[in-house]
Amino acid sequence: MSKILEIEDLTVSFDGFKALNNLNFSMNAGELRVIIGPNGAGKTTFLDVITGKVQPTKGRVLFKGRNIKKIPEFKIARMGIGRKFQTPRVYLNLTVRDNLDLVSNQNKNVLSTLFGRANNNETRTVGGLLETIGLDTKANLSASLLSHGEKQRLEIGMLVAQSPDLLLVDEPAAGLTDEETENVGALLLSLAQSHSIIAIEHDMEFVRQIANDKVTVLHQGALLCEGKMDEVQNDPRVIEVYLGETPD
Amino acid sequence: MSNKTGVQIKKKKQRNKIIELGIITTLVIIMAIILPSIIPAFRLRLIGRFLSLAIVALGIDLIWGYTGLLSLGHGIFFALGGYALAMHLNLQIPEGQIPDFFNLYGVKELPWVWQPFYSLPITILALVIVPGIAAGLIGYLVFRNRIKGVYFSILTQAALLVFYNFFNGQQKIINGTNGLKTDSSRIFDLVVSSAGVQRTFYIITVISLVLIYLLCRWLTSGRFGRLLIAIRDDETRVRFSGYDPTGYKVLVFAISGAIAGIAGALYTVQTGIITPSIMEVAFSIEMVIWVAVGGRGTLIGAILGTMLVRLGQTFLSESFPEIWLFFQGALFLIVVTVLPDGIVGWWTSYGWDKLRSLLGLKPSLITYPSLVEDPDVQQERKEMSEQ
Ligand SMILES: Nc1ncnc2c1ncn2[C@@H]1O[C@H](COP(=O)(O)OP(=O)(O)OP(=O)(O)O)[C@@H](O)[C@H]1O
Ligand SMILES: [Mg+2]
Numbered sequence: 001m002s003k004i005l006e007i008e009d010l011t012v013s014f015d016g017f018k019a020l021n022n023l024n025f026s027m028n029a030g031e032l033r034v035i036i037g038p039n040g041a042g043k044t045t046f047l048d049v050i051t052g053k054v055q056p057t058k059g060r061v062l063f064k065g066r067n068i069k070k071i072p073e074f075k076i077a078r079m080g081i082g083r084k085f086q087t088p089r090v091y092l093n094l095t096v097r098d099n100l101d102l103v104s105n106q107n108k109n110v111l112s113t114l115f116g117r118a119n120n121n122e123t124r125t126v127g128g129l130l131e132t133i134g135l136d137t138k139a140n141l142s143a144s145l146l147s148h149g150e151k152q153r154l155e156i157g158m159l160v161a162q163s164p165d166l167l168l169v170d171e172p173a174a175g176l177t178d179e180e181t182e183n184v185g186a187l188l189l190s191l192a193q194s195h196s197i198i199a200i201e202h203d204m205e206f207v208r209q210i211a212n213d214k215v216t217v218l219h220q221g222a223l224l225c226e227g228k229m230d231e232v233q234n235d236p237r238v239i240e241v242y243l244g245e246t247p248d
Numbered sequence: 249m250s251n252k253t254g255v256q257i258k259k260k261k262q263r264n265k266i267i268e269l270g271i272i273t274t275l276v277i278i279m280a281i282i283l284p285s286i287i288p289a290f291r292l293r294l295i296g297r298f299l300s301l302a303i304v305a306l307g308i309d310l311i312w313g314y315t316g317l318l319s320l321g322h323g324i325f326f327a328l329g330g331y332a333l334a335m336h337l338n339l340q341i342p343e344g345q346i347p348d349f350f351n352l353y354g355v356k357e358l359p360w361v362w363q364p365f366y367s368l369p370i371t372i373l374a375l376v377i378v379p380g381i382a383a384g385l386i387g388y389l390v391f392r393n394r395i396k397g398v399y400f401s402i403l404t405q406a407a408l409l410v411f412y413n414f415f416n417g418q419q420k421i422i423n424g425t426n427g428l429k430t431d432s433s434r435i436f437d438l439v440v441s442s443a444g445v446q447r448t449f450y451i452i453t454v455i456s457l458v459l460i461y462l463l464c465r466w467l468t469s470g471r472f473g474r475l476l477i478a479i480r481d482d483e484t485r486v487r488f489s490g491y492d493p494t495g496y497k498v499l500v501f502a503i504s505g506a507i508a509g510i511a512g513a514l515y516t517v518q519t520g521i522i523t524p525s526i527m528e529v530a531f532s533i534e535m536v537i538w539v540a541v542g543g544r545g546t547l548i549g550a551i552l553g554t555m556l557v558r559l560g561q562t563f564l565s566e567s568f569p570e571i572w573l574f575f576q577g578a579l580f581l582i583v584v585t586v587l588p589d590g591i592v593g594w595w596t597s598y599g600w601d602k603l604r605s606l607l608g609l610k611p612s613l614i615t616y617p618s619l620v621e622d623p624d625v626q627q628e629r630k631e632m633s634e635q
Contacts, residue, residue, distance in 0.1 A: 051488060072487075072492070073488055074488075074490050074491055074492045074493075077487070078490040085485070089482055089484075091477065091481050091482060092481060093477050094474055094478065101474075102475060102478055103490075105471060108489075108490050108492075109492075109495070110495040110496055110499055113471050113472050113475060113491075114467075114470075114471075114499075116471070117470070117471075118471070158489065162490060
């Protein structure tokens with residue numbers, strides 16, 4: 001199976017503090033990978049590097065075999081990486097539909113955005129996505145009126161509208177009710193059928209819901225262990241970093 | 249369901265468009281045809297000046313209201329447009345002569361920068377393109393380095409000071425502090441300050457304002473406009489969606505600069521003179537105040553704000569010259585504290601509904617989530633009744 005993402009010896013240091021430390025990671029195309037780790041483990045930084053927001057101090061990131069070093073964020077996004085931020089970031093002053101429409105635009109340079117109109121293909125994508133994320137009745141509402149959970153779903157919809165190969169979602173269940181958490185989980189699982197996904201999460205309940213493939217545990221910027229959910233859950237090192245002491 | 253609302257929305261949009269077109273046409277008829285025949289020439293000239301200022305306010309609204317970049321340097325582009333037209337008018341003299349002021353400094357030959365301005369078409373082109381390119385260049389340097397927020401404002405103001413000092417120092421080229429007079433010049437063999445020519449400039453100003461307003465409407469209504477709002481609200485998100493914000497910002501700043509250039513040219517010929525003092529910091533800040541008073545990101549607010557502030561200024565400074573400055577300060581404070589979205593923003597979010605409920609009409613959707621108006625609930629209700 002082909003690798004969609006390979007990360008070799010990745011180190012990121014902020015003024016000497018190593019947020020990521022000699023991290024090695026790889027993932028197959030089509031996989032849904034869950035990354036867990038305590039606060040400050042470097043999970044968000046990890047996504048920052050993959051999306052070009054932060055440049056690695058050392059090591060390299062290969063996306064579909066291509067080194068993404070020094071490629072600006074928007075080009076990486078166009079190569080096929082979509083990212084959802086830790087706090088929902090949608091355009092509050094636009095309607096739900098327009099939020100999706102902006103991202104679904106297939107030609108994102110200035111002139112075609114200025115003179116072009118949404119083609120049938122894009123309109124269909126947006127219509128389908130509205131249904132997928134369960135917001136079709138609210139399509140013409142301003143995004144500022146959505147609830148927190150709806151915003152999370154909208155942002156995930158925006159990622160998909162970009163038709164990326166790799167989706168990066170940072171704590172999609174944070175701050176959601178149990179019901180919304182279920183919704184988001186189901187949404188991710190259905191997206192996993194056609195995308196590669198990296199999901200970062202704290203909520204173990206949620207992780208159990210979505211982690212069919214491997215789970216990766218990060219700790220202090222390095223890889224602690226990797227494996228199926230039940231293996232990882234019972235790994236003494238994982239219990240230690242999560243509970244702060246060695247179980248005897 | 250979503251199809252149906254889609255059609256409804258389209259219909260409503262179309263109706264609004266027709267209403268708007270009607271309002272614009274009426275206003276144009278009043279401003280361009282009726283007004284010139286009922287008010288004295290000097291008043292008309294004053295209003296023409298205000299309308300020119302409304303044009304630059306539209307440019308400010310594009311870059312500030314929609315794109316979120318507060319420019320404090322639009323005086324530069326305004327002046328570039330003004331000087332371009334003033335230079336052309338100063339060249340309407342018998343062949344072989346050069347404008348009088350050159351004698352003061354012993355200049356015998358027309359400087360090369362003046363040469364292209366013999367031609368009216370080139371001048372008109374230049375008064376749009378030169379400020380546009382200047383803005384585009386400044387914008388490119390600033391945006392490429394991801395400078396935004398307060399730093400952008402400070403940089404534009406610094407650029408303004410640079411231009412101000414430069415223009416003041418160039419006596420041998422553009423008469424330094426004294427500037428260029430246009431009133432006694434001739435155009436098509438008519439004196440620029442004569443009533444007929446002034447009325448023509450006035451009508452050109454009205455038409456330009458409408459055309460530029462429509463241009464701005466077009467720019468801000470489609471995907472492009474929504475992207476500007478997206479850049480204003482969350483530029484990082486825009487980047488991660490595969491857009492490069494730099495190009496968009498440069499283009500909008502350039503357009504905004506070009507618009508300021510047109511405004512400057514129209515203002516100059518209806519003032520009679522342009523001097524570097526047009527690039528004083530206070531004037532560029534005043535432009536921003538007009539937009540804030542009228543309401544950011546509304547376009548119509550930019551025009552309204554400019555007219556209100558300027559008419560108020562004229563009225564008050566004619567009747568009570570000593571209190572005008574206090575009034576302007578107070579106005580700004582009131583807007584910032586009580587009407588943060590300006591007059592138009594207040595009207596659309598509050599005033600309109602108030603008026604409708606006063607007239608006994610049903611209030612339009614304002615609060616959500618309220619159960620009755622929740623789209624999901626409406627949908628369910630409809631499905632129930634269809635069964
Ligand atoms: N720009 C920065 N400058 C300095 N330190 C930073 C920067 N960004 C992140 N860090 C540090 O790097 C470490 C890892 O941060 P990161 O945000 O990646 O953690 P995380 O695993 O996402 O945590 P959480 O679960 O709380 O979201 C933290 O200690 C953080 O303080
Ligand atoms: Mg994080």
